[in-house]
Amino acid sequence: MMDQALSRRSFLWLHTTPIVLSLLLVIIVLIVAIAQNSSLDRTIIDLLIRVVFVVGLYIFIGNSGVVSFGHTAFMMIGAYATAWQDCCSMVKSFFMPALPKLMLETTVPPPIATVTSGLFAAMVGLLVGAAIMRLSGIGASIATFAVLVVVDVVYSNWESLTSGTSTMTGIPAFTDHWVALVAAVAAIFVAYLYQISRFGLMLRTSREDEVAAKASGVNVVLQRLIAFVLSAFFAGLAGGLYAHFLGTITVAAFYLDLTFITLAMLVIGGMNSLSGAVIGVISISALIEVLRQLERGVDIGLTTIAVPGGTQEIGLGVAMVLILIFRQRGITGNQEITWPFSRLMYKPGGADAAFRARLAGSRRSSPSSAIGGRRHVSSVTKQRGVP
Amino acid sequence: MNSALQFLIDALSVGSLYALAALGVGLVFGVLRLVNFAYGDFITMGSYALIVPSASITAIVFIGNWPWPLLIIASAAIVVIVALVCEYLVFRPLRQAPPPVLMIASFGVGYIIQNAIIIIYTARPKAVGIWPGLTEAVAIGDLRVPGLQLVTIVVALGLLVLLVLFLKKSPFGVQMRAAAEDFQMARMLGVRANTVIGTAFIISAFLAAIVSLLLLCQVGVISFHMGTQLMLIAFIATVIGGMGSLVGAVVGGYAIGIVGTLLQVLLPENVRTFRDAFVFAAVIIILLARPQGLVITRAARERV
Numbered sequence: 001m002m003d004q005a006l007s008r009r010s011f012l013w014l015h016t017t018p019i020v021l022s023l024l025l026v027i028i029v030l031i032v033a034i035a036q037n038s039s040l041d042r043t044i045i046d047l048l049i050r051v052v053f054v055v056g057l058y059i060f061i062g063n064s065g066v067v068s069f070g071h072t073a074f075m076m077i078g079a080y081a082t083a084w085q086d087c088c089s090m091v092k093s094f095f096m097p098a099l100p101k102l103m104l105e106t107t108v109p110p111p112i113a114t115v116t117s118g119l120f121a122a123m124v125g126l127l128v129g130a131a132i133m134r135l136s137g138i139g140a141s142i143a144t145f146a147v148l149v150v151v152d153v154v155y156s157n158w159e160s161l162t163s164g165t166s167t168m169t170g171i172p173a174f175t176d177h178w179v180a181l182v183a184a185v186a187a188i189f190v191a192y193l194y195q196i197s198r199f200g201l202m203l204r205t206s207r208e209d210e211v212a213a214k215a216s217g218v219n220v221v222l223q224r225l226i227a228f229v230l231s232a233f234f235a236g237l238a239g240g241l242y243a244h245f246l247g248t249i250t251v252a253a254f255y256l257d258l259t260f261i262t263l264a265m266l267v268i269g270g271m272n273s274l275s276g277a278v279i280g281v282i283s284i285s286a287l288i289e290v291l292r293q294l295e296r297g298v299d300i301g302l303t304t305i306a307v308p309g310g311t312q313e314i315g316l317g318v319a320m321v322l323i324l325i326f327r328q329r330g331i332t333g334n335q336e337i338t339w340p341f342s343r344l345m346y347k348p349g350g351a352d353a354a355f356r357a358r359l360a361g362s363r364r365s366s367p368s369s370a371i372g373g374r375r376h377v378s379s380v381t382k383q384r385g386v387p
Numbered sequence: 388m389n390s391a392l393q394f395l396i397d398a399l400s401v402g403s404l405y406a407l408a409a410l411g412v413g414l415v416f417g418v419l420r421l422v423n424f425a426y427g428d429f430i431t432m433g434s435y436a437l438i439v440p441s442a443s444i445t446a447i448v449f450i451g452n453w454p455w456p457l458l459i460i461a462s463a464a465i466v467v468i469v470a471l472v473c474e475y476l477v478f479r480p481l482r483q484a485p486p487p488v489l490m491i492a493s494f495g496v497g498y499i500i501q502n503a504i505i506i507i508y509t510a511r512p513k514a515v516g517i518w519p520g521l522t523e524a525v526a527i528g529d530l531r532v533p534g535l536q537l538v539t540i541v542v543a544l545g546l547l548v549l550l551v552l553f554l555k556k557s558p559f560g561v562q563m564r565a566a567a568e569d570f571q572m573a574r575m576l577g578v579r580a581n582t583v584i585g586t587a588f589i590i591s592a593f594l595a596a597i598v599s600l601l602l603l604c605q606v607g608v609i610s611f612h613m614g615t616q617l618m619l620i621a622f623i624a625t626v627i628g629g630m631g632s633l634v635g636a637v638v639g640g641y642a643i644g645i646v647g648t649l650l651q652v653l654l655p656e657n658v659r660t661f662r663d664a665f666v667f668a669a670v671i672i673i674l675l676a677r678p679q680g681l682v683i684t685r686a687a688r689e690r691v
Contacts, residue, residue: 067487132671135678138422138486142626143674145619146667153664256615260424260494267491310506317499321477324492328484 016339018192021278022185025051028282029181041177047285048180049241051278054265055187056234058277060227061266063200065207066136069259070128070144073151074121074232076254078239080155080162081117083249086110088170095168098160110174114183114240121236122229129228133221136210148259156251167250174244183241187234191274194230203227207272268323270330275337283331284320291315389530394652400536402644403543404601406637408621409628410550411594413636416625417567418587421478422490425497427618428504429466429592433599434609435504436465438515446513446609455518463596469500470592474584482580504611512610521604539601546597547637550590554633559586567631627673629680638681643670 012019025048032044057071084099085108093104108116132143155162162168194200203223206213214220243249261284269280291312297304323331408430415423437451437458450461473496481492521538524531554560559582565573566583574580595614602613620643621636628639643666650665673681 067490131675135674138626138630139674139678139680142623143671145623146670146674149667150664150671153661153667157660260491260498264491264494267487271487310502313502314499314506317495317502320495321492321499324484324488324495325477325480328481328488 013339013342015192015196016342017275017336018189020337020339021188021275024278024282025181025184025188029177032177043285043289045175045177045180045245047281048177048184049175049238049245050262050265050281050285051184052180052187052234052241053238054262054269054277054281055184055191055274056231056238057262057266058231058271058274059191059194059234060224060231062272062274062277063195063203063207063227064224065272066224067141067263068144068228068231069141069263070147070151071231071235072254072259072262073148074125074235075239075242075258076151076155076251077124078117078121078236079243079249079254080168080239081120081236082113082240082243083168083171084161085113085116086172087168091170095163095170096161098158110172110244111179114174114237114244117240117243118233118237121239122233125229125232125236126225129225129232133224133228148255152251152255162251165251167248169248171243171247171249173247175241180241180245183237187237188274188278190230190234191277194227195274199223199226264320268320268330270332270334272329272334273332273336276330276332276334279332279337280330284316287319288312288316389528392527392530393532394648396532396536396540398645398648399641400539400644401648402641403539404598404617404640405620405624405644406640407543407546407594407601408598408617409624409636409640410547410633411591411598412618412621413625413628413631413633414563414587414591414594417631417633418563418570418583419478419482420486420489421493422486422622423591424490424494424618424622425473425500426493426591426595426621427612427614427616428497428500429470429595430599430602430614430617431504431609431611432469432500433462433466433596434515434603434613435508436462436596437517437603438508438513438609440507442507442509444511444513446515448515451515451517458517459596459600462600463593466596466599467589467592470588470595471585474588478584479581501611508611510611512608514607515603515609516607517600518604535601535604542597542601546594550633553590559583563587623667623670627670627677627680629682632680632682635680635682642673642681 029044029048032040053071053075057068060066060068060071084096084103085106088095092099096104128147132140132147135143156165158164195204202213202218203220203226205216206218206220206223210220239254265280265284266277267280268284269278270276295312327333408426411429412423412426415421415426437448439447439449441447450458453461477492477496478489481489484492521533521535523534525534525537554564562573562578563583563586565576566578566580570580573583598617599614602617603609606613621640624639624643625636626639627642628635628637646669647662647666650662651659654662654665677683
């Protein structure tokens with residue numbers, strides 16, 4: 001009994017990352033809730049939705065090492081699925097005449113609509129992923145990009161389902177900062193549990209060395225597909241939250257700009273760690289907000305100093321490039337953030353011994369978990385590229 | 388017969404533009420493993436080079452009025468300078484970085500260039516007509532085609548021949564091919580990294596300027612995002628052609644041009660707006676059928 005209690009505590013000390021990251025978000029939300037500044041409030045909701053999306057993006061990109069441009073498409077699929085379910089009950093048949101009769105007549109409650117939107121995106125992810133997960137490296141990236149374009153063209157032109165390129169309005173407002181916070185924390189925990197699960201570890205082995213992973217019995221295509229579907233779910237969920245946040249959606253919002261800015265957040269934070277995904281979103285969002293404030297003007301005494309228009313974008317670009325030059329592995333250096341001194345609190349012989357015993361017992365465990373042991377989240381990234 | 392010829396010319400001229408842009412992307416990828424998202428903005432720069440920097444609504448054409456050889460040289464020179472500055476400031480410090488980092492950095496560079504253009508020239512598209520003679524129709528037998536299409540095809544073929552000669556015969560070209568095959572080994576044998584990468588950027592930027600001018604002739608309007616679409620297609624062309632293979636880049640460019648034109652003709656009227664969806668679905672199918680690309684180089688084959 002006592003041993004078990006000890007091992008459970010030890011397990012927690014070993015895995016403080018999702019708790020620390022969630023606390024960070026909770027603190028940010030609490031500060032904003034106390035400040036009661038409505039514009040800041042919207043910024044924070046936006047940030048939390050991006051956390052959901054980028055953490056989703058990380059589940060696939062970070063663990064598999066394959067860069068995907070296609071997840072924006074899943075976000076759009078999620079956002080429109082939300083609109084199909086609970087938009088504008090009166091004029092639904094006017095905006096989306098091609099919907100099935102059942103869907104035209106029912107209005108789904110927003111929380112359910114948000115989750116089912118994620119599930120719908122995951123389903124599309126399963127169909128698409130089953131085809132393209134066989135590809136590796138840059139070929140896979142291009143295939144996901146092609147998915148983005150195909151979905152964009154279809155949604156832009158299928159007037160009877162999406163009202164084309166015009167804006168769709170009347171989606172009920174449901175996403176406040178608490179809802180967004182719950183979703184972001186859920187995303188962080190799922191992503192973390194996934195990456196320490198055997199599936200996550202198997203996928204990470206294939207990221208480090210695809211051939212060696214295959215030789216060790218990892219079904220790379222299947223593992224990629226699992227991650228792809230899971231990350232499509234969170235992308236779709238982010239889409240649902242976004243639709244419920246703005247109340248209006250348009251196809252143009254889900255294209256290259258969003259794709260690149262979210263990818264930039266992930267890479268700048270450190271694409272191989274969950275902490276990198278969250279820190280990337282927070283720091284880039286903070287940077288954008290600061291530049292936006294500067295552009296609006298800062299009161300210093302009696303005078304207002306404002307930087308010229310356009311500085312925001314250029315400043316963002318310059319900052320991104322500088323961070324990448326000086327921290328090529330991202331702000332977090334691809335490491336996970338842990339609670340200070342948690343390593344000292346962790347009792348060897350507790351979870352670690354149990355973990356090792358389990359590893360020894362399971363024959364099919366993946367090679368990286370066997371090597372990783374304690375620091376199961378391997379941050380070894382081979383240097384590829386040219387001098 | 389006529390419609391077949393018309394189709395062929397359409398497909399080849401579109402494909403030529405794609406192939407040139409794909410070569411520009413492929414050259415830099417070959418030596419640096421850099422997926423250069425700033426390439427679209429290099430293309431855009433080529434056209435903005437023709438007008439005076441100002442926020443006025445109408446374009447004040449300056450270099451654009453020069454005689455054509457000077458115009459091409461001036462436009463290319465400006466793009467080359469921009470490209471080399473980017474290489475020196477951003478891509479050189481990042482040579483050791485993993486490919487996704489390079490890619491996002493290039494996106495950052497493109498973002499900076501694009502917004503600098505918006506600040507200097509405003510986001511408004513500006514009409515600029517260069518070489519109006521080219522848009523006049525030329526008769527081939529009893530078929531009349533825009534002269535621009537023929538010029539595009541001829542220019543592309545000419546540049547391809549020149550590039551092949553350069554890569555096969557000149558010492559720079561040989562070094563570049565060696566570097567594309569195995570950069571580490573090439574350096575050991577005395578190939579200078581900076582020279583090779585610099586040369587790749589210069590040629591790539593030159594091609595961007597040419598593509599830009601051809602594109603401008605065709606659309607007659609300069610806008611800050613005019614190069615983006617072309618860059619994306621070029622990028623896809625290099626991948627389906629076979630990453631790292633220049634022949635592949637050209638083949639990929641023409642393949643996308645032909646598939647696009649073919650679908651434009653074959654698709655029934657009511658689904659024609661979905662054409663791009665079909666083109667990109669075709670891209671996925673090509674990738675699945677030949678994951679290594681249409682043209683497989685020895686260097687691209689994964690070794691264990």
